[in-house]
Amino acid sequence: MSTSTLPASTHRGVGVSPGRAAGPVVWVHDRLPDPLPGPAPADPAAEAARIRPAAEAVSQRLIARAAAADGAAREVLEMTATMATDPSLLGKAEQAVTERGLPAPRAVFEAAGEFAELLAATGGYLAERARDVLDVRDRLVAELTGTEPPGVPALTGPSVLVARDLAPADTADLDPQLVLALVTEEGGPTSHTAILARSLGIPAVVAARGVLAAEAAGARVDGAAGTVELLDRAVEPEAATRDRAEWNGVGATADGHRVKLLANIGSAADARAGIAADAEGSGLFRTEFCFLDAAAEPDVEAQRNAYASVLEPFAGKPVVVRTLDAGADKPLPFLTIGEEPNPALGVRGLRVAFDRPDLLDRQLTAIAAAAAETGAEVSVMAPMVATAAEAAWFAERARAAGIDRVGVMVETPAAALTADALLEAVDFVSIGTNDLAQYTFAADRMIGALATLNDPWQPALLRLIAHLARAGQERDKPVGVCGEAAADPQLAGVLTGLGVTSLSMNPAALPAVGAALAQRTLADWQQAAQSALSATDPTEARRAAGRD
Numbered sequence: 002m003s004t005s006t007l008p009a010s011t012h013r014g015v016g017v018s019p020g021r022a023a024g025p026v027v028w029v030h031d032r033l034p035d036p037l038p039g040p041a042p043a044d045p046a047a048e049a050a051r052i053r054p055a056a057e058a059v060s061q062r063l064i065a066r067a068a069a070a071d072g073a074a075r076e077v078l079e080m081t082a083t084m085a086t087d088p089s090l091l092g093k094a095e096q097a098v099t100e101r102g103l104p105a106p107r108a109v110f111e112a113a114g115e116f117a118e119l120l121a122a123t124g125g126y127l128a129e130r131a132r133d134v135l136d137v138r139d140r141l142v143a144e145l146t147g148t149e150p151p152g153v154p155a156l157t158g159p160s161v162l163v164a165r166d167l168a169p170a171d172t173a174d175l176d177p178q179l180v181l182a183l184v185t186e187e188g189g190p191t192s193h194t195a196i197l198a199r200s201l202g203i204p205a206v207v208a209a210r211g212v213l214a215a216e217a218a219g220a221r222v223d224g225a226a227g228t229v230e231l232l233d234r235a236v237e238p239e240a241a242t243r244d245r246a247e248w249n250g251v252g253a254t255a256d257g258h259r260v261k262l263l264a265n266i267g268s269a270a271d272a273r274a275g276i277a278a279d280a281e282g283s284g285l286f287r288t289e290f291c292f293l294d295a296a297a298e299p300d301v302e303a304q305r306n307a308y309a310s311v312l313e314p315f316a317g318k319p320v321v322v323r324t325l326d327a328g329a330d331k332p333l334p335f336l337t338i339g340e341e342p343n344p345a346l347g348v349r350g351l352r353v354a355f356d357r358p359d360l361l362d363r364q365l366t367a368i369a370a371a372a373a374e375t376g377a378e379v380s381v382m383a384p385m386v387a388t389a390a391e392a393a394w395f396a397e398r399a400r401a402a403g404i405d406r407v408g409v410m411v412e413t414p415a416a417a418l419t420a421d422a423l424l425e426a427v428d429f430v431s432i433g434t435n436d437l438a439q440y441t442f443a444a445d446r447m448i449g450a451l452a453t454l455n456d457p458w459q460p461a462l463l464r465l466i467a468h469l470a471r472a473g474q475e476r477d478k479p480v481g482v483c484g485e486a487a488a489d490p491q492l493a494g495v496l497t498g499l500g501v502t503s504l505s506m507n508p509a510a511l512p513a514v515g516a517a518l519a520q521r522t523l524a525d526w527q528q529a530a531q532s533a534l535s536a537t538d539p540t541e542a543r544r545a546a547g548r549d
Contacts, residue, residue: 010217013540014184014209015452016227017195019490022161022181022204023221024238026231029164029171030151033139036110041102049098051105052091055144059137060085066174074173074197076270081170085137090116106145113138132192136168156180159238161220163212172197181238182206182222184229186213189452190435190485198224199488200509208452225491225543227456248515250279252504258523260497261319262515263505265483272314274508279515282319282378284431284505285483286311288364289327298360304367309374316376321431321483321505322368323410324361324395326350326384345445350385350410351395358398365402372404380406382431387415389422396427410483412436417465420472427478431505432469434484438462457486458539463499467534470500481505490517495546497523498530 042048060082067078084090090112097108117134143150152171153162156179166187172194175183183198188207198205204224212229219236222229252262263284264275275283291307292299299307312320327349354361365381372379383395386409399407408429411417416430417437423430434457439446441462444454466482473480481503486492488510494517496504506514521529529546536542 010215010232011228011230012209012212012215014206014212014227014229015190015456015539016205016224016543017190017192017207018183018198018203018205019225020182020202020204021221021223021225022239023236024159024161024181024219025235026163026217026220027154027156027160029153029162029167032135032151033142033146033148036104036106036142036146038103038107040104042098042104045099045102048105049095049108051145052094052098052109052141053086055105055141056086056091059140059144063170066170070174074200076268077169077173077197081133081137081168084133085140090134090137106142109141109145110138113141132166133169136170139168161222163217163220165213166192167194169194169197172201175201175203177201177203182220182224184209184212184220184222186210189446189448189455190457196485196488196507199513200507202513208450210450225547226540248279248512248519250281250515252281252515253519254494254497254521254523254526255519256522256524258497260501260518261481261503262511262518263319263321263481263483263503264508264511265505266311266508269310269314271508272311275511276314278508278511280318280508280511282321283315284321284481284503286320286322287326288323288368289325292325292327298363301363301367301370304364305370305374308368308371312371312375312377312379317378319378319380321380321382321408321481324351324364324368324381324383325353327353345439350412351383351391352385354383354395361395361398362402365399365404369403379404380408380429382408382410382427382429384410384433385412385436386410386423387413389419389426392423393426411469412440414441414465417469420469421475424472424476424478429479429481430469430473431481431483431503432466432501434462434466434482434486437465437484441465453539456539457484457489457492458533458542460534460536460538460542463495463530463534463542466496466501467499467530473502474500479503488514490514491543491546494518494521494526495530495533498526498528499534 063078063082067075094108094112097103113134117131140150159181161182163184166185180203183205185207188194204222206227206229209229215231217231219232252260261281263282264280265285266272266283267287267290381399381404386392392409396407406428408427410433411430412433438455442454444451446455470480479502482496482501483505487504488506490513493504493514532545533542536545
């Protein structure tokens with residue numbers, strides 16, 4: 002935490018979307034009261050029958066909102082709509098009514114709560130979806146009780162929203178003309194709220210502890226510095242100041258040093274969004290998204306079709322396909338790994354393939370076939386690699402499947418510290434800054450109280466990245482970044498200054514990153530990077546990089 006002095010009315014959190022704004026505060030209602038467990042319904046069957054129509058009504062409203070949105074916002078709303086009608090969730094709630102005599106609102110409340118707890122306990126991507134389940138729960142309870150669901154109220158003018166946390170579906174279609182800035186007491190830099198705020202260009206600060214205990218009429222927010230100044234007086238709205246420079250679609254510094262700007266994708270819709278945003282390719286194709294609803298392992302042909310639909314928009318462009326990043330923290334029905342006391346440190350990613358190499362081989366065969374079919378320039382990389390021996394094992398199997406360019410993700414300090422040996426085994430590495438941060442600092446990225454430790458501006462994290470970049474330069478092998486750090490325009494420049502050769506991000510972030518990168522020369526970004534490396538905390542690193 003920074004030791005710099007702040008005014009008493011100022012709270013510090015983690016800046017997740019840059020820009021400065023000020024305006025009147027609107028407090029977002031936290032959540033509905035817990036529904037009562039009684040009295041028991043006189044007709045349990047009739048009471049249980051209320052649940053699915055309510056779920057359908059909630060889903061249809063979300064679908065209608067999705068139709069008016071696009072990009073990441075549309076996908077989030079569609080995903081939430083699907084979650085609202087999840088058969089297992091609704092079936093469990095109906096069972097609680099008929100077998101335990103609970104009223105429908107309480108049955109939904111308990112069933113969704115159990116699902117959210119399960120997701121939160123698993124860690125990783127699925128833990129980040131626990132907030133989505135709770136949002137669905139509250140919407141269903143509101144529908145069943147005939148009350149207004151919690152969330153963002155109707156805004157009568159430009160405002161700064163302050164909340165404990167924001168549901169992704171509430172963030173997805175916010176109007177940037179009315180929402181000047183977002184401030185939450187919980188959340189982290191990799192949450193859906195953070196990602197969507199960046200895509201909408203709304204300055205945002207998360208994990209600003211103590212903001213809800215304050216009383217304020219106005220606020221000034223700095224989404225880059227991560228500060229929120231709460232004011233006891235009304236303040237005239239000041240529209241967010243953002244870099245609105247145009248990007249020409251070519252990732253380069255002001256003096257022409259090339260850095261590929263790529264899109265993170267997981268579906269055909271993501272791929273189309275990446276092309277629409279002028280992505281030069283994809284640095285991360287998350288193949289597990291093609292498996293999430295599969296009750297059994299898809300065969301090679303089904304996988305080929307799924308991958309081809311995502312690769313097709315990138316014909317002639319480079320795409321890095323990540324093999325299945327699943328396991329205890331991302332459970333799939335056809336993977337029986339068993340319970341683990343600490344799933345984040347368990348059998349996940351490439352570790353699944355050590356006991357199931359046939360699973361990996363079938364996936365590699367399907368990827369190679371999809372690449373040949375679509376004309377995309379496909380490379381593959383493995384997730385959760387800890388040693389050079391693991392990297393070599395994966396590279397041998399990938400090349401045997403007919404894939405020439407092979408890499409690995411660097412998500413553990415062990416992999417980063419042995420970069421020399423790692424790069425002897427593979428053709429490139431890509432840094433997953435989200436996991437690398439949480440493993441480096443032993444800080445669960447889902448815990449808001451630890452969000453500062455997971456700030457991608459942490460100097461210790463930047464030093465690991467610098468070490469990897471130097472190893473890549475010495476061997477003339479690419480070192481990319483595909484974590485959320487790449488979506489921060491200023492940090493993207495610092496990463497370039499450290500020697501990173503490509504940056505892959507949410508498609509919506511590409512124009513701002515491309516424009517920012519082009520504003521300074523490589524030498525300028527190198528100086529900024531050295532200043533950030535010398536800092537003692539994330540706040541100082543941001544400030545130092547901005548000065549240089």
